[in-house]
Amino acid sequence: MKYLKWCLLLIIPCFLNGCTNYTELNELGVIESMGIEKQNDQFLISVNMISSNGQNEQEQQLRQSYMASGPTILEATQNLYLKSSKKVYLSHLENLLISEEVARYNLDDVITFFINNPKSRNTFTIILTKDISPFDIIQKTLKNPRLNDLIAINSKEYGVSANISFEDFASWLLEEGMDGVMPTIKLENEQLEVDGYAFFQDNHLQAYLTKEEAVIYNMLKNITSNVTFSSSCDQEVLPITLQDINTTYKSKKNNINIQLNANIMIIEKHNCTLSNNDIISLLNKQLKTDINNLLNLQKENNSDILGMVSLIRENNYSYYKQNKDNLLNNINYDININLTYQDTSSIRKEA
Amino acid sequence: MKQKIGMYQIIIITFFLTRGLLLLSTTPYLINISKNDALFSIIVGSILGLIPVSIYIKINKKQPNDNLFDIIKKRFPPFFSYLLFLLLIIGIVIFGGFFLSQITLFIYNIYLDKTSLFIISLTFLLLCYFLAKQGLSTIARSCEIFFMIFIILFFFQLCGLIPLFDQAKVKPFLTGNWYNCIKGSTFYALMSTLPLFFLTMIPNNQRQNNIKSSKIIFIGYLLSCCTVFLEFLLMFGTIGINLASYYNYPQMAILKKISYFHFIERLEGVLAINYLLDAVSVLALLLFTCQKSITTICFKKSHKFLYGLCLFIIFILGSHLSLELNNLLFPLLIVFIGIPLLILIQLYVTKDKKNN
Numbered sequence: 001m002k003y004l005k006w007c008l009l010l011i012i013p014c015f016l017n018g019c020t021n022y023t024e025l026n027e028l029g030v031i032e033s034m035g036i037e038k039q040n041d042q043f044l045i046s047v048n049m050i051s052s053n054g055q056n057e058q059e060q061q062l063r064q065s066y067m068a069s070g071p072t073i074l075e076a077t078q079n080l081y082l083k084s085s086k087k088v089y090l091s092h093l094e095n096l097l098i099s100e101e102v103a104r105y106n107l108d109d110v111i112t113f114f115i116n117n118p119k120s121r122n123t124f125t126i127i128l129t130k131d132i133s134p135f136d137i138i139q140k141t142l143k144n145p146r147l148n149d150l151i152a153i154n155s156k157e158y159g160v161s162a163n164i165s166f167e168d169f170a171s172w173l174l175e176e177g178m179d180g181v182m183p184t185i186k187l188e189n190e191q192l193e194v195d196g197y198a199f200f201q202d203n204h205l206q207a208y209l210t211k212e213e214a215v216i217y218n219m220l221k222n223i224t225s226n227v228t229f230s231s232s233c234d235q236e237v238l239p240i241t242l243q244d245i246n247t248t249y250k251s252k253k254n255n256i257n258i259q260l261n262a263n264i265m266i267i268e269k270h271n272c273t274l275s276n277n278d279i280i281s282l283l284n285k286q287l288k289t290d291i292n293n294l295l296n297l298q299k300e301n302n303s304d305i306l307g308m309v310s311l312i313r314e315n316n317y318s319y320y321k322q323n324k325d326n327l328l329n330n331i332n333y334d335i336n337i338n339l340t341y342q343d344t345s346s347i348r349k350e351a
Numbered sequence: 352m353k354q355k356i357g358m359y360q361i362i363i364i365t366f367f368l369t370r371g372l373l374l375l376s377t378t379p380y381l382i383n384i385s386k387n388d389a390l391f392s393i394i395v396g397s398i399l400g401l402i403p404v405s406i407y408i409k410i411n412k413k414q415p416n417d418n419l420f421d422i423i424k425k426r427f428p429p430f431f432s433y434l435l436f437l438l439l440i441i442g443i444v445i446f447g448g449f450f451l452s453q454i455t456l457f458i459y460n461i462y463l464d465k466t467s468l469f470i471i472s473l474t475f476l477l478l479c480y481f482l483a484k485q486g487l488s489t490i491a492r493s494c495e496i497f498f499m500i501f502i503i504l505f506f507f508q509l510c511g512l513i514p515l516f517d518q519a520k521v522k523p524f525l526t527g528n529w530y531n532c533i534k535g536s537t538f539y540a541l542m543s544t545l546p547l548f549f550l551t552m553i554p555n556n557q558r559q560n561n562i563k564s565s566k567i568i569f570i571g572y573l574l575s576c577c578t579v580f581l582e583f584l585l586m587f588g589t590i591g592i593n594l595a596s597y598y599n600y601p602q603m604a605i606l607k608k609i610s611y612f613h614f615i616e617r618l619e620g621v622l623a624i625n626y627l628l629d630a631v632s633v634l635a636l637l638l639f640t641c642q643k644s645i646t647t648i649c650f651k652k653s654h655k656f657l658y659g660l661c662l663f664i665i666f667i668l669g670s671h672l673s674l675e676l677n678n679l680l681f682p683l684l685i686v687f688i689g690i691p692l693l694i695l696i697q698l699y700v701t702k703d704k705k706n707n
Contacts, residue, residue, distance in 0.1 A: 111597075115594075115597050115598060116599075118460045118461065118464070118599075118600070118603070119464070121607050122604065122607070123607065123608060167590060167594065167604070167608070170594055170597075171520075171590060171591045171593070171594045174591070174593035174594050174597070175591060175593055176593075310519075313523060314519055314522040314523050315522075315523075317523040317525075317526050320523075321526075
């Protein structure tokens with residue numbers, strides 16, 4: 001019996017040391033970007049794979065793209081092994097690119113694949129490729145792969161787009177009375193360009209927000225705190241920067257109060273003769289119109305991208321339950337905009 | 352002289368036993384039953400769970416120096432007592448098999464996806480067997496160490512998840528129907544208290560200075576329910592109830608999101624050790640109960656063989672058969688709550704036998 005104990009003690013560590021699960025670093029293909037598109041009822045999976053070539057003394061990082069197809073996303077991913085000698089490692093996935101067709105008809109398949117995959121982290125950014133296949137973008141980003149940085153810097157400095165994680169997007173789609181948006185990217189003059197958002201209705205791609213609408217969306221969702229846009233004053237263009245944007249909501253039955261606070265800055269020299277208060281009221285009017293346009297777009301497409309129905313559901317469930325049919329079209333909005341002028345003239349004078 | 356277990360050790364054992372089944376095996380079930388009312392179900396379930404806990408405490412109070420099997424042997428006629436023994440051992444073995452299968456699948460999915468289920472369940476069972484074989488005091492001391500690790504990891508878990516919490520994802524409350532809410536509460540109460548059955552195997556004479564257990568068991572139980580509630584609250588507030596219901600392990604989905612100062616990330620494997628600590632405590636006490644039950648009912652020569660047989664069945668059930676909780680719930684309810692209730696009634700109805 002004593003020998004049996006010692007035998008067990010010697011055998012068990014062999015199984016516990018993780019040797020059976022061991023993968024050499026140069027056997028691993030870290031997927032940085034993944035593209036999903038559909039052609040002739042087949043899913044096409046394209047990946048941007050980083051692998052290290054340990055043959056030389058100095059290990060080199062290689063970035064290669066692969067493409068495989070299959071009737072399901074899982075099979076297409078497995079078929080990558082027909083071309084790649086590396087283990088497909090999804091844990092470091094940074095962005096997922098999906099084509100318009102997949103966004104329109106197969107979003108459920110994408111969500112199911114990643115949620116059921118225990119090795120996937122689901123914090124990666126999801127991006128829709130507009131008028132270009134994900135594979136082409138993956139080829140384009142082989143040399144300059146920081147696609148997320150492109151969107152992130154845009155979100156911070158301009159406010160047209162923002163990185164939206166797969167999990168947040170899935171959570172929006174699964175939530176009752178809520179629809180999601182996804183950043184889009186397109187090819188313009190052989191260069192990748194951020195192009196606002198695509199928006200969804202019942203897990204299907206519905207339409208696109210223009211850059212101007214995307215800026216308003218980001219302001220209303222508190223995604224960005226700094227946007228730049230132009231207004232017209234004395235028949236001239238007046239460049240305006242809004243800073244410290246903060247939007248709050250209050251709901252009472254089907255009445256929603258939207259309160260937007262921001263600081264205005266006009267950095268560039270202009271010939272506008274209006275006083276500061278007049279500029280504020282002009283901008284107030286313009287922003288109200290833009291916000292109303294976005295809210296009307298929601299109604300027309302029956303897609304609650306701003307989560308207004310969801311807000312009523314959270315705050316007054318009994319009202320929501322009684323009136324949930326066509327509730328989005330019956331919401332009354334009260335928009336209040338509080339803009340504070342931030343004088344930069346002294347800075348300009350010094351400059 | 353055998354070492355006795357102290358007050359804090361009983362609180363800690365109760366704490367781990369209560370959490371054992373809840374977070375690994377039953378989270379998706381609870382969310383699917385109660386949907387948005389899952390948090391309310393946890394609160395009501397924690398209160399309902401006090402009923403089975405009271406049954407176990409009353410049994411200990413009525414017959415303080417005996418474990419449950421000794422009480423059956425002394426209080427019931429031979430045929431009836433052997434029938435109860437058989438039912439209890441079958442229940443314990445099936446519970447063990449189910450629990451082992453759940454923890455094996457968890458380890459397989461999270462840590463060792465290339466290792467066979469056979470190897471995982473074997474090594475895990477042997478670890479718990481080793482603890483159980485050392486006796487109750489060793490299990491209690493191990494639980495004490497586990498608790499310290501638990502507190503540290505839980506603190507880091509809270510620090511990482513609180514910034515991600517969004518109260519809008521938890522709302523609205525009480526939106527489902529009452530039937531589902533009550534069903535969820537009952538389910539929670541059963542899942543949190545079934546493993547507490549093993550407390551009936553710790554008679555008062557094994558506790559330091561014959562500690563009055565009722566108060567400290569309630570403290571351990573409620574403390575554990577608080578941590579479970581907090582974990583569910585953070586889970587719903589981080590990924591939302593609907594998304595949580597899609598995951599097999601929603602706890603892992605939230606742990607993957609934790610990031611400290613935007614550069615300390617990917618700690619889910621370390622933070623999930625808490626769930627393994629819960630599992631080791633439950634399985635070690637289950638094997639200890641199994642061992643005690645066999646030594647109580649069998650002749651000394653044969654008990655080792657029967658204990659080995661039980662371990663083998665647990666191992667086979669755990670590594671090879673996928674046991675569904677839906678099918679097991681009723682038999683487990685009969686064994687772990689029905690039989691103790693019967694014993695308690697018997698203790699109240701009959702007078703103490705002489706020379707017991």
